[in-house]
Structure formats: C-alpha cells, structure tokens
Amino acid sequence: MAKIAVIGGGLAGLSIAFWRARVGDEVTLVEAKPELGGQLCTLRDAGFVVEQGAEGFVAGSEAVAGLAEELGIATSVVGQLTQKSYAFDGQGLHELARGEAAQFLGFQVPRRELGHGIRTFRGGMGEMVSALARVLGPTVDLRVRSPAKGLTLRGERLELTAGAGTHEFERVFVATGAHAAARLLAPVFGDVAAALERSATLSSVTVSLAYRRAAIAHPLDATGFVVAEDAQLDGFRACTFTSSKLAPRAPEGHALLRAFFRPSAEDLALDDAAWTARAVRALDRVLAPTDGPERAWIARWPAALPVFDDEHRARVAALEATLRGTGIVLAGAAFHGSGIDAALKSARRAVEEHSV
Numbered sequence: 022m023a024k025i026a027v028i029g030g031g032l033a034g035l036s037i038a039f040w041r042a043r044v045g046d047e048v049t050l051v052e053a054k055p056e057l058g059g060q061l062c063t064l065r066d067a068g069f070v071v072e073q074g075a076e077g078f079v080a081g082s083e084a085v086a087g088l089a090e091e092l093g094i095a096t097s098v099v100g101q102l103t104q105k106s107y108a109f110d111g112q113g114l115h116e117l118a119r120g121e122a123a124q125f126l127g128f129q130v131p132r133r134e135l136g137h138g139i140r141t142f143r144g145g146m147g148e149m150v151s152a153l154a155r156v157l158g159p160t161v162d163l164r165v166r167s168p169a170k171g172l173t174l175r176g177e178r179l180e181l182t183a184g185a186g187t188h189e190f191e192r193v194f195v196a197t198g199a200h201a202a203a204r205l206l207a208p209v210f211g212d213v214a215a216a217l218e219r220s221a222t223l224s225s226v227t228v229s230l231a232y233r234r235a236a237i238a239h240p241l242d243a244t245g246f247v248v249a250e251d252a253q254l255d256g257f258r259a260c261t262f263t264s265s266k267l268a269p270r271a272p273e274g275h276a277l278l279r280a281f282f283r284p285s286a287e288d289l290a291l292d293d294a295a296w297t298a299r300a301v302r303a304l305d306r307v308l309a310p311t312d313g314p315e316r317a318w319i320a321r322w323p324a325a326l327p328v329f330d331d332e333h334r335a336r337v338a339a340l341e342a343t344l345r346g347t348g349i350v351l352a353g354a355a356f357h358g359s360g361i362d363a364a365l366k367s368a369r370r371a372v373e374e375h376s377v
C-alpha cells in the first residue's frame with residue numbers, strides 16, 4: 022500500500038484517486054476550491070439543468086464510457102437529440118454540414134471525432150463528479166478548500182503543504198491547470214517548471230438563458246449555431262440550444278439557450294448584469310425573442326482552456342523529463358490534450374505508468 026497525494030479535484034484528479042484507492046493505496050486528494058469537479062459543474066435550478074462547464078464528451082470516448090461503467094452510471098449516458106447545426110453570418114442562420122460547427126470553433130478533437138457530436142449524462146456532467154465523490158468518500162481523504170502551496174523532495178519522499186498541513190507521500194499526481202502546476206513546482210525545479218506559466222490559455226464566459234418557449238418563433242431544431250468571425254460582437258462565438266440538443270434540460274414550456282463568449286481580460290471583470298445584457302443583445306440579433314429571459318446563469322473560466330501549440334508541448338515534455346524518478350507525475354487536460362476524453366486518458370496513463 023502506497024501513500025499517494027492527488028492535487029486537483031477535477032475529473033483527472035478524481036479518477037486517479039478512484040483507481041489508486043481501488044488497488045489499496047492510501048490516497049489524499051486536495052482541491053483548492055470549495056467544490057469538486059473542476060471544469061465539470063452542473064447546476065440544478067428551478068427545473069433547469071445548467072452546465073456551467075463542459076456539456077459533454079466526444080461521442081466515441083471509450084475512456085468516459087469505461088469509467089461510467091466502473092461507477093455504475095452507464096445507463097445515464099445519453100446522446101444528442103439532433104445533429105443539425107447553424108452558422109450566423111450577421112444576417113441570418115444557415116445550416117452547416119456535419120462536423121463543421123466543431124471545426125469552425127477550433128475544437129481540439131481528433132478529426133475522426135468530428136461530426137459525431139457528443140454524449141453526456143441525463144443529469145449533466147456533474148453526475149460523473151457526484152458518482153466519483155460518492156465512491157471516494159469512504160476510502161479517500163478528500164480535502165476541499167485545500168490549495169497545494171508547496172511540494173519539496175525529501176530523499177525518497179515528497180513533502181506536500183496543502184491547506185493547513187504538511188504531509189509526506191511516496192507519489193504526488195499534479196492534476197491542476199498548467200499555470201498552477203508552474204507556480205507549485207518552480208520553487209524546486211526552476212525555469213523548466215516556471216516556463217509552463219508562459220503557456221497560452223484561452224478564457225471563456227458562458228451565459229445560460231431561460232426563455233418562455235413561446236417567446237421564440239424559431240423552431241430551435243438544431244444543436245445551436247456558431248457565429249462567423251466577422252459577425253462576432255463582444256466575443257460572442259456560439260450558442261447552444263441546450264433544451265433542443267439534450268434532454269431533459271428545461272421544464273415544459275421553456276427553452277434553455279447557452280451563449281459562449283471569448284472574453285478579453287477586461288471583460289472578465291464585468292458583473293453578471295453586464296454579461297446577461299450582452300447575451301440578451303447577442304440573441305436578440307439572431308433569434309429576436311418577443312420577451313426577455315426569465316433567468317440567467319453566468320460562468321466565468323479565466324485562462325481555463327490550454328492551447329496545445331508546439332511551445333506548450335515542448336514545455337510539458339521538458340518538465341516531465343525533469344520530474345522522472347522524483348515521484349511527481351503530471352496528469353490531466355492541461356498537459357496531455359484538451360477536453361474530457363483527453364483528461365481521462367491522461368489520468369489512466371498516469372496511474373498505469375506510475376504505480377508505486
């Protein structure tokens with residue numbers, strides 16, 4: 022039985038904790054935020070199921086299907102209700118060919134996945150987080166509000182300072198974002214770790230709006246629409262017709278739409294009212310609802326999405342070469358490919374290649 026720490030309670034960290042605890046390791050997981058899940062976060066509010074982070078995984082993902090099976094939630098997996106998508110060119114909506122919307126938005130998914138859409142869980146991606154938290158509860162020392170602040174090498178052991186305490190471990194899995202990993206590891210490993218803080222990331226803000234269905238004349242017969250680059254205002258790039266794409270997401274007689282923005286650094290500081298106003302203005306231009314929304318939910322994701330350019334890949338490879346043999350292992354979407362499927366594959370590989 023090995024003493025293991027996992028830093029980061031997103032999908033990658035939770036899965037590593039699950040797989041290691043199952044083979045009998047003594048696992049402590051520390052998460053900086055008050056809740057687990059990282060970029061998976063589903064709200065349930067007034068009958069709406071609102072994704073604040075990821076809404077689904079590439080439909081062909083064997084990694085997610087496998088974990089869902091292991092967690093006993095495979096029967097909750099659901100597909101899209103439609104595959105049709107539109108583009109908005111500043112004048113009107115035009116139907117796109119299959120796979121074009123994802124390509125248009127620059128999704129970093131393998132070409133073979135384009136055009137097959139996504140799958141998710143009936144109750145949202147949060148179902149996976151809840152299931153993991155449920156199985157981990159009795160076996161793993163789960164600590165939220167416990168940011169990892171320092172990691173030092175003590176001979177064969179690793180000393181982790183997180184929250185209020187410092188403890189020794191044989192292996193530490195770092196499943197945070199790249200910038201957080203850089204800050205944590207730079208004091209020990211110097212520039213090879215600090216360099217990760219210079220890796221490019223993208224920010225995202227999403228605004229989910231609940232309308233009375235009767236207020237929108239459009240049939241909403243698609244997954245949503247993407248916005249042509251020269252027609253984008255305020256960073257508005259796409260809209261998901263959530264209640265048409267996935268079921269069940271809105272109570273009878275309502276439509277749930279989700280607007281995606283790529284914010285500037287200054288935009289990230291805008292308050293909820295300003296973001297709601299932006300989203301309403303954006304949707305008025307395309308769908309012209311006769312009434313305003315009844316509710317709005319805003320999610321801000323500063324510097325959350327890694328950009329897998331050559332520089333970032335080289336920095337990860339250099340840091341991993343330096344970490345070899347130390348017992349510190351990088352895992353998750355920040356290091357090995359963006360998205361849920363990549364995060365899980367990275368976590369699985371980390372566990373298989375780095376058993377103590």
Ligand SMILES: Cc1cc2nc3c(=O)[nH]c(=O)nc-3n(C[C@H](O)[C@H](O)[C@H](O)COP(=O)(O)OP(=O)(O)OC[C@H]3O[C@@H](n4cnc5c(N)ncnc54)[C@H](O)[C@@H]3O)c2cc1C
Nearest residue numbers: 029031032033053059060075076168169201353354360361
């Ligand atoms: C708006 C949005 C929509 C998305 N949509 C999709 C989608 O539809 N499909 C898809 O496949 N992917 C999507 N993604 C990406 C996907 O959600 C992520 O790639 C994946 O969830 C990342 O999981 P992870 O565990 O690697 O990292 P994260 O979920 O980022 O988890 C890292 C965790 O580490 C914690 N942490 C950071 N620093 C510390 C520290 N010092 N100490 C302790 N904990 C720390 C963080 O709080 C966080 O909980 C989306 C992302 C966003 C933001």
